[in-house]
Amino acid sequence: MHRAYHSIASALSTLRAAIAVASATEAHRHPAAADLRRLGIDATKFNAIHL
Amino acid sequence: MSAFEFLMQGLGTAADPMMLLYALIGVTLGTAVGVLPGIGPALTVALLLPVTYRLDPAGSLIMFAGIYYGGMYGGSTTSILLNTPGESASIITALEGNKMARKGRGGPALATAAIGSFIAGLIATLLLAFLAPSIVKLALVFGPREYFALMVLAFVTVSAAFGDSALRGLTSLFLGLALACVGIDQLTGQARLSFGVPELLDGIEVTTMAVAMFAVGEALFIAGQRVQVEDEVTAVKGSIWMNRRDWARSWKPWLRGTFIGFPIGAMPAGGAEIGTFLSYATEKKLTKHPEEFGNGAIEGVAGPEAANNASAAGTLVPLLTLGLPTSATAAIMLAGFQQFGLQPGPLLFATNPTLVWGLIASLLIANAMLLVLNLPLIGLWVKLLTVPKPWLYAGILLFATLGTIGANPSAFELGMLLAFGVLGYVMRLFGYPIAPIVVGLILGPMAEQQLRRALSISQGDWTTLVQSPIAAVLLGIAALALIVPLILRARGKGEVLSQLAGEED
Amino acid sequence: MSVNRHEPPRRRDTAALIIAAGLVVIGGVMLWDSARLADLGGYSGVGPASVPRVVGFALMGLAAWTAIEALRGDFPQRAPQNAPPVLWIVAGLAAQLMLLHVAGFSIATGILFAFTARAFGKRNLAMTIPIGIVFAFVVWAIFSQLLMLHLPAGPLEHLIFPRG
Numbered sequence: 001m002h003r004a005y006h007s008i009a010s011a012l013s014t015l016r017a018a019i020a021v022a023s024a025t026e027a028h029r030h031p032a033a034a035d036l037r038r039l040g041i042d043a044t045k046f047n048a049i050h051l
Numbered sequence: 052m053s054a055f056e057f058l059m060q061g062l063g064t065a066a067d068p069m070m071l072l073y074a075l076i077g078v079t080l081g082t083a084v085g086v087l088p089g090i091g092p093a094l095t096v097a098l099l100l101p102v103t104y105r106l107d108p109a110g111s112l113i114m115f116a117g118i119y120y121g122g123m124y125g126g127s128t129t130s131i132l133l134n135t136p137g138e139s140a141s142i143i144t145a146l147e148g149n150k151m152a153r154k155g156r157g158g159p160a161l162a163t164a165a166i167g168s169f170i171a172g173l174i175a176t177l178l179l180a181f182l183a184p185s186i187v188k189l190a191l192v193f194g195p196r197e198y199f200a201l202m203v204l205a206f207v208t209v210s211a212a213f214g215d216s217a218l219r220g221l222t223s224l225f226l227g228l229a230l231a232c233v234g235i236d237q238l239t240g241q242a243r244l245s246f247g248v249p250e251l252l253d254g255i256e257v258t259t260m261a262v263a264m265f266a267v268g269e270a271l272f273i274a275g276q277r278v279q280v281e282d283e284v285t286a287v288k289g290s291i292w293m294n295r296r297d298w299a300r301s302w303k304p305w306l307r308g309t310f311i312g313f314p315i316g317a318m319p320a321g322g323a324e325i326g327t328f329l330s331y332a333t334e335k336k337l338t339k340h341p342e343e344f345g346n347g348a349i350e351g352v353a354g355p356e357a358a359n360n361a362s363a364a365g366t367l368v369p370l371l372t373l374g375l376p377t378s379a380t381a382a383i384m385l386a387g388f389q390q391f392g393l394q395p396g397p398l399l400f401a402t403n404p405t406l407v408w409g410l411i412a413s414l415l416i417a418n419a420m421l422l423v424l425n426l427p428l429i430g431l432w433v434k435l436l437t438v439p440k441p442w443l444y445a446g447i448l449l450f451a452t453l454g455t456i457g458a459n460p461s462a463f464e465l466g467m468l469l470a471f472g473v474l475g476y477v478m479r480l481f482g483y484p485i486a487p488i489v490v491g492l493i494l495g496p497m498a499e500q501q502l503r504r505a506l507s508i509s510q511g512d513w514t515t516l517v518q519s520p521i522a523a524v525l526l527g528i529a530a531l532a533l534i535v536p537l538i539l540r541a542r543g544k545g546e547v548l549s550q551l552a553g554e555e556d
Numbered sequence: 557m558s559v560n561r562h563e564p565p566r567r568r569d570t571a572a573l574i575i576a577a578g579l580v581v582i583g584g585v586m587l588w589d590s591a592r593l594a595d596l597g598g599y600s601g602v603g604p605a606s607v608p609r610v611v612g613f614a615l616m617g618l619a620a621w622t623a624i625e626a627l628r629g630d631f632p633q634r635a636p637q638n639a640p641p642v643l644w645i646v647a648g649l650a651a652q653l654m655l656l657h658v659a660g661f662s663i664a665t666g667i668l669f670a671f672t673a674r675a676f677g678k679r680n681l682a683m684t685i686p687i688g689i690v691f692a693f694v695v696w697a698i699f700s701q702l703l704m705l706h707l708p709a710g711p712l713e714h715l716i717f718p719r720g
Contacts, residue, residue: 018328025142025324027482028272029632039328040335041146042345049145050135102703216632218625222579222618228611229586236604243608244589267649274641274675441676445669445684448645449692452652452665457705465653473646481575482632499607506602 014038054181061408065416070113070409074417077114081121082424086129086432088137089273090447092122093380094265098450100258100387101458108391109406115387116367116410117417119380120172123323123360124421127164128432131157131352132285140323140359143331147344147351149285154347158291163301163349164356165425166293171309171357172418175364178313179371180411183400186372190397195505196516200525202498205375207529208319210487217537219483227491230255237500250463257386257493259455263468264485265379266451268475270444275476284436291429301353304334308357315358316365319377323362327355364414371395371407374497379486382493571634572626579619586612641675648672660710661700665692 017038024031033043064070084095096115103111126138131148144164151160193201210220233244234254245251293301311333312326334350335341344351369375374396376382388395393403400407425432455468478485509515517523590605590612625631648671655664669688670681678684689712696713699705709717 014329014332015325018325018332021328022139022324023484026139027479027484028276029482029635039332040344041143041328041331045146045345048134049130049142049149050133102699102705105704218618218621221614222622225611225614225618226582229582229608229615232586232608232611239604241593241604243593243604244586246589267645270672271642271645274645274672275637275639277636277638439678441673441678444676445672445688446691448648448672449665449669449688449695452649452668453695453699453705453707456656456661456707457699460656460706460708462653462656465649465656469646469649469653472649476642480634480637481572482634502607503602511602 054184057184057404057408058180058412060405061410061412062415064109064405064409065113065413069107070110070413071416073107073110073114074117074413075420077117078121078124078417078420078424080114081118082125082421082432083121083435084118085122085125085127085137085141086435087438087443088129088135089269089443091138091265091380092119093261093378093383094269094447094451095122096380096383096387097258097261097265098454100383100390101454103387104390104458108393109409111391112384112387112406112410113413113417115384116414117420119363119366119384120360120414120417121421121424123172123356123363124165124168124425125432126359127168127352127356128161128425128429129436131160131164132433133436134285138359140327140362141356142324143327143355144352146331147348150345150347151349151352152285156347157285159293159297159349160347160352161429162291162293162426163297163353165422167301167305167308167353167357168360168425169418169422170305171312171360172364172421173415174306174309175313175316175361176411176414176418179364179368179414180408182368183372183411186368187397187400190373193397193521194519195501195508196519196522197525199498199501199505199516200522200529201373201375202494202501204525204529204532205319205377205490205494206487206498207532209377209490210484211533211536216482217533219481220487223478223483223485224487224491227488228495230260230488231492231495231499237496238503250461254496255467255492256458256464257383257489258458259464259467260471260492261379261383261386261489262451262454263471264475264489266447267468267472268479268485270448271472271476272479273444275480284433291426297349300340300349304330304350304354305357307333307337308354309361311354312358312361313365316362317368317377318365319369319375323359323366323378326358326362330354330358367411367414371411372397372400374399376490376493379489382486382490386493569626569629569631572622572631576619576622576626579615579622583612583615583619586615644671644675648675657708658710660713661696661707662689662693662712663710665695666690 017035020035021031021039030047036043036046065074080095081092084090084092095118099115103114122138123140126136126141127144127148129135129137130141130145131152134145134149136142136145148160148164151157206224210224211217233251235242235252242252308330311330312323315326315329316323331351331354334354335344338344338348338350340348366378366381369377370381370385374385374394376385385395393399452465452468455464458464475485505515506513517526586608590608593605648668651671652664652668655667666685666689669692670684673684673688674681693712696707700707701717
């Protein structure tokens with residue numbers, strides 16, 4: 001039960017991070033480092049992309 | 052008839068030479084705008100709306116859908132070769148794709164992107180074809196209150212639920228709804244918010260607004276940026292073909308990307324880019340080569356590129372079956388349907404099956420065209436990247452104003468274009484999302500009409516809105532989608548951060 | 557009014573306060589306009605004025621929320637902007653708007669083209685204006701003569717296509 005709750009929470013927070021990063025990049029802003037980490041993206045490498 | 056028979060019939064429509072030509076123009080334009088940074092499919096379709104006014108409806112819609120699919124293909128090229136995503140849905144592709152290109156593996160990166168896009172487009176379009184009839188069946192029982200609830204849900208998810216600020220999302224949405232009120236009221240014929248100006252009686256043109264927001268606002272914002280990056284094209288060296296190992300590492304990410312992207316596209320949450328980030332996160336977790344991630348892992352190109360094409364098809368599910376746009380591009384395509392007096396939704400499947408199934412079938416054909424257009428002809432598209440920025444943006448604004456003038460050659464309309472362009476610039480500057488204002492302007496009048504119909508059926512009894520189980524559930528989800536993120540944000544960002552750090556194991 | 561519990565206060569965001577004021581004005585205009593409409597609600601009690609009224613009140617509420625976030629300094633950092641290029645593009649659009657019916661599509665749009673190019677770094681207007689006019693004229697010819705789009709003609713267009 002607890003495990004199931006945990007994996008759902010983790011999936012939801014990944015989804016939330018993906019949406020946050022998407023909306024930041026849409027507006028040409030640098031997304032929050034925590035969101036990027038959640039998605040397994042290296043923030044320094046991500047910021048090298050010309051948005 | 053089954054979905055399969057309808058699809059076969061649709062293929063018959065789509066194989067008409069004229070339709071093939073429209074599809075070819077669409078995918079070519081789409082690839083071009085995908086390659087060019089600064090213009091996306093939403094803007095391109097908006098620019099074409101006035102031009103296609105006198106053309107064939109089915110052909111124009113096939114062309115618009117081709118642009119949407121093509122944009123997803125083309126965006127990867129700039130990401131890989133230039134580290135500058137041509138499309139927001141291809142941002143993540145730059146992460147691994149550009150690293151691959153710098154190592155001389157640009158060819159396989161482009162190939163896995165194109166083939167992955169093809170496979171995802173194929174599967175997702177078939178999913179669209181086989182899911183649509185059942186959703187249509189469900190939607191046929193929808194009355195005004197269910198539609199109103201559905202639109203409220205779309206408003207909330209597009210504006211407040213997932214963006215980084217509920218305040219700015221809602222502000223953008225309500226500005227759109229305010230603009231939607233301008234003009235003659237559909238039910239009573241009274242002039243609203245027109246201040247005696249005759250040009251305002253017809254309401255705010257969706258195309259003028261969309262072109263201003265996406266073309267003028269974006270050009271102003273890019274021009275105003277202090278740091279101008281100089282782009283440098285990485286030449287494609289070595290073989291462009293994938294070797295056996297590339298194939299072995301690509302096929303699973305393609306399939307996973309497809310099944311991540313498709314539902315995300317159908318969800319009213321924003322654009323195709325969300326699925327790409329999720330696909331990347333998934334591939335990184337599942338990979339057997341974690342050391343390569345960040346240094347050119349082919350899975351990081353294959354998955355996201357499949358996801359963004361599957362998203363494009365997923366977006367069409369609610370658009371065609373319910374008339375509900377879930378992204379800016381879908382909202383503009385809805386405006387495209389309305390321009391020809393067509394209202395997408397369950398009724399369109401019944402009244403005009405030739406058009407709907409022809410459109411779906413032509414997507415399969417467009418997808419095959421795109422594979423041919425993108426793999427062997429990649430060199431041609433790379434040439435497009437060398438258009439210097441001043442000419443590119445000057446051209447964009449030329450065509451943006453051409454569309455507006457073509458629809459209505461008046462100084463007033465151009466003044467609106469300028470005013471909304473400046474509004475779009477200010478909104479970008481202060482971090483307001485653009486999609487909610489466009490969705491608000493397009494869906495606002497429809498939501499109002501459904502609400503007023505529902506209430507006149509119930510003779511003014513507001514509880515009617517929650518007396519139908521479907522409407523009640525939809526409104527409940529909308530309320531949760533509005534409130535839960537607000538509480539989560541209010542509970543303090545520090546707590547969330549530490550929690551996230553703790554989960555990283 | 558102000559409670560000084562959170563001292564020192566974070567930077568107050570004047571620009572965001574102006575946005576809040578703008579939202580108040582828009583909301584006020586909507587309420588004022590809806591008050592003037594005859595509310596033919598009929599059976600439903602919901603007429604043409606109802607939705608504008610709701611939107612107007614919502615904008616007022618959002619204005620208050622914006623003001624609170626502005627006072628707390630919660631708005632995101634803005635990238636510093638270069639004003640001149642932005643103004644060049646705005647000037648180009650304004651020039652096109654004013655010249656469109658006097659000088660015709662090609663000349664008006666050519667000036668927009670050149671001003672935009674200047675905003676992105678092509679500074680030599682003596683070169684870019686002619687290029688823009690020629691390009692805009694080609695576009696005019698294609699769209700008005702082949703695709704039958706109604707684009708205003710001026711002296712240049714009449715010179716080359718005398719019958720318009």
